[in-house]
Amino acid sequence: MTTRAAALAPVLAAAALALTSCGAEVPTDELSEQVTSSLAEQVGQEPDEVDCPDPLPAEEGSEVRCTLTDGGTSYGVTVTSAGEQDGEVSFEVLVDEQPQE
Template sequence: MRRTFSVLAASLVLLSAAGCSAGTKPEAVSGSELEKQVSAALEKQVGQAPDDMSCPDELKAEKGATTECTLTAGSDKLGVTVTTTSVTDAGKVNFNVKVDDQVQ
């Protein structure tokens, strides 16, 4: 599993969307929602979900805002940077996910 996520680390930059209350602009995406969204996006990209995804902080719904998460694959941990790219009028926060290229 380490190899899969390590290979992914150098090339992954993907766009996901986190749903929020319809018709209202959110202030942030919770850490628990990010964990679900980022895990799902990684699973779609590499064909397997990480063993664990931890996002202790929320992601502000402001273009350019960032937060750090930690991906666990076997005994390896990789940092994951999540960056807000836009917030839609419909209340969705779009973000990029970048997996670090070095094991922590």
């Protein structure tokens, strides 16, 4: 595991996103960008890539799985909605402790 990848696992970060007009969910591209930003704020560096293939529903407790790749090592990431308030979805990001095989 690289030093950068080690710094990212395990990480718990929190953020809030504005809802888009397409409904009560955060689109995949925006979610991937915000997860990347949240992790960078938490550990002081951005991962090489975060891929979130599914949108995050605004409903509290909703979860999606993403994949974080950094330095050639991939980790699973769980993004959990903390609910929507005033047009923003708050969420938590939890990086798996062990890399994916």
